[in-house]
Structures are given as structure tokens and as C-alpha cells.
Amino acid sequence: MTVQTQSLLFSFAAILVLAVVFLRVRLQRGDGEDYGPVQGRAYRIRAVFFWVLILVGLPISLWLLRAMPYASAAAGAQVVNATGAQWYWDLDREEVEAGKPVTFNVASTDVNHGFGVYDANGQLVAQVQAMPGYINRLTHTFDAPGTYRVLCPNIAGWRITT
Amino acid sequence: MAEALAQGRPDAAAADRATPWVVIYLVTTGVVLLLMMLLGLLMRLVQSGWLALDHPALFYQIMTVHGTGMVGIAALGGVAVMWHFLASYVTLHRAALGINFVLFLIGVVAILWADFISGFGGAWTFLYPLPALSGGAWESGSAALHLWGLLAVGVGVLVICLEVGRAIIVGYGGLGRGLGWHVLFAGSTQNVPPPTVVASTMVVIVTTPALIAGAASLVMSPVNLYFPDVAINPLMIKNLIYFFGHTIINATIYMAVVVVYELLPRITGRPWKTTKVFLAAWTLSTTMVLVIYPHHLMMDFAMPTWALVIGQVFSYMNAFPVLVVTGLGALAILNRSGVRWDLLVTLLLISMFGWMAGVIPAVVDATIAVNSVMHNTMWVPGHFHFYLLLGLLPMIFAFMIYLARGEDVAPRGGDMAAVLYLIFGLTFTGMFLLGGWASVPRRWAVHLSEWMVYDRIATIAAAGVIVLTTIFIAMFLARIPRILRGA
Numbered sequence A: 001m002t003v004q005t006q007s008l009l010f011s012f013a014a015i016l017v018l019a020v021v022f023l024r025v026r027l028q029r030g031d032g033e034d035y036g037p038v039q040g041r042a043y044r045i046r047a048v049f050f051w052v053l054i055l056v057g058l059p060i061s062l063w064l065l066r067a068m069p070y071a072s073a074a075a076g077a078q079v080v081n082a083t084g085a086q087w088y089w090d091l092d093r094e095e096v097e098a099g100k101p102v103t104f105n106v107a108s109t110d111v112n113h114g115f116g117v118y119d120a121n122g123q124l125v126a127q128v129q130a131m132p133g134y135i136n137r138l139t140h141t142f143d144a145p146g147t148y149r150v151l152c153p154n155i156a157g158w159r160i161t162t
Numbered sequence B: 001m002a003e004a005l006a007q008g009r010p011d012a013a014a015a016d017r018a019t020p021w022v023v024i025y026l027v028t029t030g031v032v033l034l035l036m037m038l039l040g041l042l043m044r045l046v047q048s049g050w051l052a053l054d055h056p057a058l059f060y061q062i063m064t065v066h067g068t069g070m071v072g073i074a075a076l077g078g079v080a081v082m083w084h085f086l087a088s089y090v091t092l093h094r095a096a097l098g099i100n101f102v103l104f105l106i107g108v109v110a111i112l113w114a115d116f117i118s119g120f121g122g123a124w125t126f127l128y129p130l131p132a133l134s135g136g137a138w139e140s141g142s143a144a145l146h147l148w149g150l151l152a153v154g155v156g157v158l159v160i161c162l163e164v165g166r167a168i169i170v171g172y173g174g175l176g177r178g179l180g181w182h183v184l185f186a187g188s189t190q191n192v193p194p195p196t197v198v199a200s201t202m203v204v205i206v207t208t209p210a211l212i213a214g215a216a217s218l219v220m221s222p223v224n225l226y227f228p229d230v231a232i233n234p235l236m237i238k239n240l241i242y243f244f245g246h247t248i249i250n251a252t253i254y255m256a257v258v259v260v261y262e263l264l265p266r267i268t269g270r271p272w273k274t275t276k277v278f279l280a281a282w283t284l285s286t287t288m289v290l291v292i293y294p295h296h297l298m299m300d301f302a303m304p305t306w307a308l309v310i311g312q313v314f315s316y317m318n319a320f321p322v323l324v325v326t327g328l329g330a331l332a333i334l335n336r337s338g339v340r341w342d343l344l345v346t347l348l349l350i351s352m353f354g355w356m357a358g359v360i361p362a363v364v365d366a367t368i369a370v371n372s373v374m375h376n377t378m379w380v381p382g383h384f385h386f387y388l389l390l391g392l393l394p395m396i397f398a399f400m401i402y403l404a405r406g407e408d409v410a411p412r413g414g415d416m417a418a419v420l421y422l423i424f425g426l427t428f429t430g431m432f433l434l435g436g437w438a439s440v441p442r443r444w445a446v447h448l449s450e451w452m453v454y455d456r457i458a459t460i461a462a463a464g465v466i467v468l469t470t471i472f473i474a475m476f477l478a479r480i481p482r483i484l485r486g487a
């Protein structure tokens, strides 16, 4: 499952759970019950919720940090120099080998650009921002051979590479 | 435990009368909101392939006006809510409202001129060096005009913040006391700030530095326009801009949420107490909101990694103090309260849902591993339209309906409009999120045909949102004479 699909399913599921809680409150037939017991119950739920967020959520957030794209270039990586300009991307190399890491040295001649690598199905697989005055290094391993496109996911045109 | 109840003066509920300034703010908010929504609809129509623009540059001009205008009215409406309720606890000088309003109007005229007449389309984030280097799309003069206009709006909000800060310092003896630190840390039971004061204090503390950072970048950018040799570090100014943008848009919700703290107790007769948990939550959020903006820079690999790690972990942590305390607090007050579900109460409930639910895709995207494939996709407008359209706006509508005494006038089933608004709003934002899932980039005027299914459903839903928004605003406008008479 792609990261996109995981994110979507998780978000929609969590929103759905929340919606059920809200619907319950909305549909609860009110008898103007004394607030004391209701509030006591709410405080207990809140405490449980809080500790779940800390004890389960926080470790998950930390664990997710293991997959950071900032690692410096892998040894023996194939290097592609990419220069962004309004409104195109210029790559000094259009073919790389699948299965071996590729390091893109991403620069910009003018404004900030997005450098997004899309697979043949139009799915974003990796990206980095290009900023004038900086060279940002994005390392990615293409597992499957095929045609990938570099697009700017933020105001710009596009270009096809292999 | 120390307690302060969010009930203002005892007689306030009976005759809560809005000042003319607050009404003017709300009228402006409503009218501009509708216009900006129509521009949003226009963009969605273009992306759907249902409407062709003569020139794609026009899309970016519209997008710039929409983004800037929406942030502007979010602040204007938020200020109206906060000011109205805060005024029953501290003494505020109305002159600040007047100054802010004049600056707002000046800014609006400048921005509309710059964007529609002279063609600026560099987005509300005006990211350096785009304003100066448009690739021929606009002259640097129009960029400068837009930036000065934005500065006018920002200075106006700063005036409000300073006045609110002054009033809280005078009334409660300092901003720390406005956050209830004397209660939280010293166990005092004296002069406990009610929730409205706590929220307003937080707004002052976070918005003031954000506006100063924004003003600094707004001054630096035009200097570079006039003197291109004066180079600006693009990474530094990006930090300033996102610190400003992130904080200001969040602050608008913290301003508007006051309506929930104030109205739910009045409606249900159940008090909203300032507990230590409540105070701790707001203090934590105050600090965390200030440090999490790097979640906007996760794809700028030149950023120090520790800042991005903070961006991820604290974005997660920041999501729950206020949400858990405010969201669950609101649910508890409403649960089995026997409340009559009229338009007002349902809008308040929706606002809590929209805020809490909208934070979920936001936190997901603030995770570096996700951001790698979601940054600058439609996921981003997806999450922020979620909590602005379904969180912030229902708060502002609720305030309008409350002032219009809509809860008395709405007939049985009067909350149908709110339920429909929720359904259309969820569909509209859901399509943005699905677009993000399908890797549809944000800010593209022309969409591939395989993306258009999301765009088209969103267009129809947006039209529904606009119809219902018109109804809410019309209800308010129609009762303005009565509101001003205080009937």
C-alpha cells in the first residue's frame, strides 16, 4: 500500500470515528440530566484519550521519523543534476538504472520550485523543493524500471524523462 | 479548584448587544467571504475543464486574491467575535477597531488593484523571490503594491493585538495572568481568567511576533524589488513568511472559538469552567504553535533536520491540548443537556467537529514520511479548507445567527441548513483530499483529464456551500436594524 493510500485510509477512518462520537451526542435524547455525572464521565474519557495520545501516538510519531529523506547521498549513487527555471526542469541525464540509488542535485536559477518525481501511473514517489542559492540533494531508488516524469507540484510546467 | 465561569456579566445573556463596529466587521466579513467563495468556485470550474480562461495567468491572480482575501476576512471575523465577548471582561478602546478597519480597506483596495488590474499573481504566501521574478507575468510595481497592501492589513491586526494585550495587562495584571499562570503554577484562586480571556491572551502572544515577522518579510521583499542588488537569503525569508502565515491563520480560529466558550454555557445552562487542565492546555498550545511552522519546510532539505523533527513531533503534540480540552469540553456540555438543536447550536457543534477532524489530515501531512509525497498536492488545501470551512466559518456564522437572535426565529428543523452545509462542505474538502491521494498537484490551473472527476464533484459541492453561506449571511443582514436597536 502506498503512503498516500495509508494516509487517506487513516485520516478517513479517524474522521469517521470522530463523526460517530459527534452524531451520538447530536442524537442523544436530552433529559437535561444533571451536569455533574456527565462532566465526571467526560473528564474520565478525556484522561484516557489524553494518555492514549501520549503513550501510543507519540511513540508512533517518533517511529515514523526513521524514514527521513534527508540522508546524505548513498555511496555509488548515480548522480543527476537538475536545474529548475520558469517554467521547466533541465536534467543533465535522462536515464538511470533501476534498483540503484539516484541522487538528484536540485537547484534553481530563479524562484522556488517543486521537484516532484512521478511514476508512469502519475503517482508522486519523491520530491524536494528547489531554492535559488541552494542545492538540495534528493536520493531515491527506483525499484521498477519505466518512465518517470519530473513535475513541479506547485505552479510550473512539466517534462518527461526516462 | 479555582473556577471562573464563561458567563460574562450576569445580565449579559439577556441583552447582548453588538456595537456598530462589530456589526460593520461582520457585514464586511460576510460580503467579502461570499465574493471570495465565488472566486474559489471559478477556480474549481477552471480545473474541472468546464470554464476556460483567456490566459492561465488569470488563474493565479484569482488564486492570489482568494487566498489573501480569505485569510483577511478570517482575521476580520475572528477579531469581531473575540472583541465582542472580551469586551465584557476588560475595557477595550474602540478606536483600535476603527484603525484596523480603515487599514483593512486600504489594503483590500491596494491588493485588488495590484492583482486584478496590474496582474500580480504570486500567491498569498508571496514567496521570495517570486514577486520580483514573475517571468514577465507582472511588473515589479504591482508586486510592491500587493505587498504594501498586505502590510496595511497586517499592521491593522497588529493594532488590535496590541490593544487587546494592553487591556488584558491592565485588567488582569499581565499576560501571564491572562493565561492563568498564577492559578496554574501558584494555586491562586483570585482573579481567575475566564476561557475567553485565556484564549485572547494566547492570540496576543502568538500573533504579535507573527505579525512582526510578516511585516519584516513584507518590507524586505519590496526593498529587493527596488534594489535588486540587495540580496535576501531565500531560506531565511521563507522561514519568516511561514512563521507568519502558519501562526496568523491558526490564530483566527483561536479568536473565533471564543464563541463556543461563551454561547454553549448560556444555551445549556452548564458552565464552562477554567480548570487547571484547561489552563495547561492553552499554555502548551501557546508555546507549541510558535515552534511548529517548520512543517511547511519539510521539503526544503537545506533546513536543519532538528527543526523539521520538531516540526513533525510538535505538530502532533500541538493538535491535542486545545482540541481535547475544547472539543471534548463542548461535547460534554452538550451531551444529554436537553438542548434544542436549532441552527445556532448545530453550527457550534459542526464547528467543533470541523476543527477537530480537519486537524487529522493536517497532522498526517506534518509527518515527514508523508510530506515527501503529499507536500504541495491537493492534500494541503484539503486539510486547511477542512478546518477553515467547517471549523472557523461555522463559528463565525454561529456568532452572526446569535446576534440576529436566529435561534428564536428559526422554525422547527431550522438546523437543516447547517446539516446541508456540513454535507456539501465535507464533499468539497473530501475531493481535495482525494486529489492529494491521487497526487494531483496544488496550484495548477489546467488539470489532466484523469483528475477532473474530483474537480467536478468539488465544483458542485462548492456551489452548495455557497448557497447555504448566502442563506446564513442573508439571515444576519436582514436583522441588522434589530441587532443595532438591541431588540
Ligand code: HEM
Pocket: B037, B038, B039, B040, B041, B043, B044, B063, B064, B066, B067, B068, B070, B071, B074, B123, B124, B125, B381, B385, B388, B389, B393, B441, B442, B443, B444, B462, B463, B465, B466
Ligand atoms: C466555497 C468555498 C471555497 C472554494 C470553492 C475554494 C476553492 C479554492 C481553490 C480551488 C483553491 C486552489 C487550490 C489549488 O491549489 O489548486 C483554493 C485555495 C485557497 N483557499 Fe479556498 N475555497 C473556498 C473557501 C475557502 C475558505 C473559507 C478559506 C479560508 C477562510 C479559503 C482559503 C484558501 C487559501 C488560503 C488558499 C491557498 C491559495 C494558495 O495556494 O496560495 N478558501 N481555494
Ligand SMILES: [Cu+2]
Pocket: B246, B292, B293, B295, B296
Ligand atoms: Cu502550519
